[in-house]
Amino acid sequence: MSIILTTEGLPLEKSLKKVEQKNKFRAFLLVLPLLLFLIVAYVWPILNLLTRSVDNRLISDLLPQTAIALSNWEGNEMPSEDIYKTFYLDLNEAHKQKLSGKVSTRLNYAKNGFKSLINKTRRKLKNFEDENYKDQFIDLNKKWGDIEYWQAMKVAMPKYTIDKYLGSVDLEKNYSGEIIQKPEKRRIHRTLWYRTFYVALGVTICCLLLAYPIAHLLSTLPLRYSNLLLICVLLPFWTSLLVRTSSWMILLQQQGVLNDILVYFKIVGDKSRLELMYNMTGTFVAMTQILLPFMVLPLYSVMKTIPPSLMRAGSSLGGTPFHSFRKIYFPLTYPGIGAGSLLVFILAIGYYITPALVGGASGTLISNRIAYHMKETLDWSMASAMGTMLLVSVLVLYWLYNKILGIDNIKLG
Amino acid sequence: MPQSSNTFVRFEKIDKSYDGKELVVKNLNLDIAEGEFLTLLGPSGSGKTTTLMMLAGFENPTSGEIYLDKKPISSITPHKRGIGMVFQNYALFPHMTVYENLAFPLRVRKIQNDEIENKINKALDMVSLTNFENRMPNQLSGGQQQRVAVARALVFEPKLVLMDEPLGALDKNLRESMQYELKHIHETLGVTIVYVTHDQGEALTMSNRIAVFNDGHIQQLSSPNELYERPTNSFVARFIGENNIINGTIIESDSRQCKVKTNNGETIHANPVISNNIGDATSMSLRPERVLINPSEEIPNKFKAKIEEVIYHGDHTRLRVSLLDQSDFILKVPNASNTFSFENGSEVLLGWDSQDCRALDFIGN
Numbered sequence: 001m002s003i004i005l006t007t008e009g010l011p012l013e014k015s016l017k018k019v020e021q022k023n024k025f026r027a028f029l030l031v032l033p034l035l036l037f038l039i040v041a042y043v044w045p046i047l048n049l050l051t052r053s054v055d056n057r058l059i060s061d062l063l064p065q066t067a068i069a070l071s072n073w074e075g076n077e078m079p080s081e082d083i084y085k086t087f088y089l090d091l092n093e094a095h096k097q098k099l100s101g102k103v104s105t106r107l108n109y110a111k112n113g114f115k116s117l118i119n120k121t122r123r124k125l126k127n128f129e130d131e132n133y134k135d136q137f138i139d140l141n142k143k144w145g146d147i148e149y150w151q152a153m154k155v156a157m158p159k160y161t162i163d164k165y166l167g168s169v170d171l172e173k174n175y176s177g178e179i180i181q182k183p184e185k186r187r188i189h190r191t192l193w194y195r196t197f198y199v200a201l202g203v204t205i206c207c208l209l210l211a212y213p214i215a216h217l218l219s220t221l222p223l224r225y226s227n228l229l230l231i232c233v234l235l236p237f238w239t240s241l242l243v244r245t246s247s248w249m250i251l252l253q254q255q256g257v258l259n260d261i262l263v264y265f266k267i268v269g270d271k272s273r274l275e276l277m278y279n280m281t282g283t284f285v286a287m288t289q290i291l292l293p294f295m296v297l298p299l300y301s302v303m304k305t306i307p308p309s310l311m312r313a314g315s316s317l318g319g320t321p322f323h324s325f326r327k328i329y330f331p332l333t334y335p336g337i338g339a340g341s342l343l344v345f346i347l348a349i350g351y352y353i354t355p356a357l358v359g360g361a362s363g364t365l366i367s368n369r370i371a372y373h374m375k376e377t378l379d380w381s382m383a384s385a386m387g388t389m390l391l392v393s394v395l396v397l398y399w400l401y402n403k404i405l406g407i408d409n410i411k412l413g
Numbered sequence: 414m415p416q417s418s419n420t421f422v423r424f425e426k427i428d429k430s431y432d433g434k435e436l437v438v439k440n441l442n443l444d445i446a447e448g449e450f451l452t453l454l455g456p457s458g459s460g461k462t463t464t465l466m467m468l469a470g471f472e473n474p475t476s477g478e479i480y481l482d483k484k485p486i487s488s489i490t491p492h493k494r495g496i497g498m499v500f501q502n503y504a505l506f507p508h509m510t511v512y513e514n515l516a517f518p519l520r521v522r523k524i525q526n527d528e529i530e531n532k533i534n535k536a537l538d539m540v541s542l543t544n545f546e547n548r549m550p551n552q553l554s555g556g557q558q559q560r561v562a563v564a565r566a567l568v569f570e571p572k573l574v575l576m577d578e579p580l581g582a583l584d585k586n587l588r589e590s591m592q593y594e595l596k597h598i599h600e601t602l603g604v605t606i607v608y609v610t611h612d613q614g615e616a617l618t619m620s621n622r623i624a625v626f627n628d629g630h631i632q633q634l635s636s637p638n639e640l641y642e643r644p645t646n647s648f649v650a651r652f653i654g655e656n657n658i659i660n661g662t663i664i665e666s667d668s669r670q671c672k673v674k675t676n677n678g679e680t681i682h683a684n685p686v687i688s689n690n691i692g693d694a695t696s697m698s699l700r701p702e703r704v705l706i707n708p709s710e711e712i713p714n715k716f717k718a719k720i721e722e723v724i725y726h727g728d729h730t731r732l733r734v735s736l737l738d739q740s741d742f743i744l745k746v747p748n749a750s751n752t753f754s755f756e757n758g759s760e761v762l763l764g765w766d767s768q769d770c771r772a773l774d775f776i777g778n
Contacts, residue, residue: 312500317518323521332507
């Protein structure tokens with residue numbers, strides 16, 4: 001293949017690249033601020049979250065020798081005197097550096113009761129004699145003779161662990177590394193996951209059913225009416241999320257507007273007012289209303305591009321209105337349905353404020369649990385693991401969508 | 414009114430208004446014969462598309478009734494009328510292949526699969542698009558999409574096909590070849606076609622009859638040559654083809670001929686089409702190609718004119734001359750071997766036959 005030259009005698013490809021490089025560099029400079037912002041405010045925190053969910057170095061840094069000693073211990077019979085001694089030295093060292101509080105908090109995640117055990121023990125550490133550590137520990141508190149505490153400590157020791165991920169689906173590792181179900185009364189996460197996906201799916205379907213006719217109307221009305229209607233659809237966007245959720249509380253509570261109306265028309269009795277809030281119903285109703293615009297807009301933008309002559313063509317060819325709708329109009333709105341559903345579903349599985357305010361106990365979702373771990377138990381690793389699982393499920397969804405419909409088909413408005 | 418035996422479509426006293434204030438179609442009476450190619454021609458807003466849409470069933474007449482094959486159809490929904498339609502922008506279903514587009518009307522009619530295939534092959538063959546079955550509409554050129562649209566409107570063998578400016582989006586050459594193709598399809602199949610256009614060339618080429626619409630009324634309904642040669646009012650004369658308009662007042666009249674005095678005092682012998690009362694104002698229409706240069710002795714109208722502009726058009730030459738105080742008088746000289754040579758500013762003697770100069774209703778300047 002011969003090289004094509006420009007009039008000036010330079011290779012064509014090279015001079016084209018030179019010209020384009022300048023443009024590319026200029027374009028890059030334009031997006032640079034946003035890129036930096038994204039790295040600092042988005043990519044870095046997410047990576048941080050990912051590492052935090054598996055990072056378990058805290059405890060092995062506090063008790064370094066014990067970590068090594070326990071990893072060599074089989075775990076099916078009581079630990080030897082050496083292990084007790086190593087543990088004493090490590091704990092004493094941590095206590096001197098005023099870090100024993102952290103040890104007790106961290107070990108309490110592994111097994112309840114550790115916190116008080118360590119707190120009681122550390123005050124007596126200075127009285128220990130240099131012999132028979134095992135007996136002294138057990139004399140101090142007979143829990144130190146219980147193998148379960150030592151097994152829990154062994155499980156908690158590795159530097160990197162997937163325990164938090166297991167925990168977020170109600171699994172745990174036992175001392176020999178097998179993955180087992182958590183005891184029945186401590187299984188709470190799986191229900192929450194199911195409920196989250198169930199609510200997200202339900203809200204998506206409700207939004208689709210409600211938004212489809214509205215979007216169709218919007219796309220067929222004359223411009224001045226459709227603009228007005230569009231403003232009505234967008235109005236919720238301009239109102240604070242908190243305000244909207246609180247107004248739902250006013251409407252739905254037992255002494256609220258909706259119940260008052262039902263009682264007034266004697267549809268329900270005054271004694272048997274409906275419980276519309278602090279349960280699943282509240283979460284469902286409020287989330288559907290709040291997420292509705294995210295379904296309407298993609299649908300509208302797709303429907304706007306479907307020429308009305310297609311439906312006319314369908315009926316002139318003999319198709320009944322329903323048949324023409326099913327075979328012509330509906331398939332042409334797939335990109336809008338896909339985009340809207342994906343958007344609503346992704347927003348719904350991570351929804352927080354609304355379920356927190358109107359969900360009550362039976363209407364809370366996984367995000368509320370994440371917030372609980374962030375604020376109440378301060379188990380950030382657990383929160384990170386659950387957040388990561390949410391992120392992964394969104395990515396899986398996105399991948400599935402791309403596989404089935406093709407992401408190029410998506411139309412977000 | 415007795416219905417003639419081969420009347421296929423009849424519009425009877427149709428009025429149509431969209432806003433309750435203005436009539437878009439006013440008292441429309443129109444009979445369309447079976448197998449006819451009828452064109453509704455008119456400027457935009459003249460009511461021609463509304464008329465077509467009422468026939469298709471997408472609009473309802475405000476009053477009056479439309480009969481299809483002697484049955485009133487106002488209360489029949491479009492999908493039960495069995496009328497084929499070709500839309501302005503083709504309206505092909507973008508998510509279906511050519512085959513599926515054509516199969517749509519057949520599947521709706523519950524026709525067997527092998528017969529569907531037969532019919533589709535025949536229809537595609539008719540529009541010379543064999544082997545295009547599996548293409549998507551967006552993989553076709555404008556002309557090919559047009560053909561698919563025509564094939565789709567014909568594949569279920571309707572007796573009546575409506576076409577709403579179907580060639581409007583094509584370029585000039587393609588439009589002309591499609592005109593001939595449509596004409597041939599019409600002749601081969603013998604279907605009744607109602608065709609809407611604002612392009613007079615299209616109307617003249619293809620139609621059996623043309624209905625010229627303006628302002629909600631049919632101005633004239635006649636065959637193409639009748640329409641061109643003998644327009645019955647000034648609107649039609651001006652809308653179809655090119656025209657010279659001369660205004661004047663009738664000073665003498667009988668049924669075959671009249672004398673018209675122009676504004677600058679000359680007298681013209683004309684053909685009285687509408688007004689033949691003495692004293693009436695009239696606008697006379699004269700086709701540019703009917704003006705003769707150096708006419709023979711028998712011609713009654715002879716005038717001296719000054720050439721203002723010469724425009725060479727290849728097959729003919731256009732002259733703009735000043736005549737009877739009008740500086741925009743046009744005449745066409747065919748490009749024959751004995752062509753005169755024209756120069757700006759030179760004088761020529763022009764003349765025309767009194768029958769070619771049609772005295773119509775007065776429309777002012």
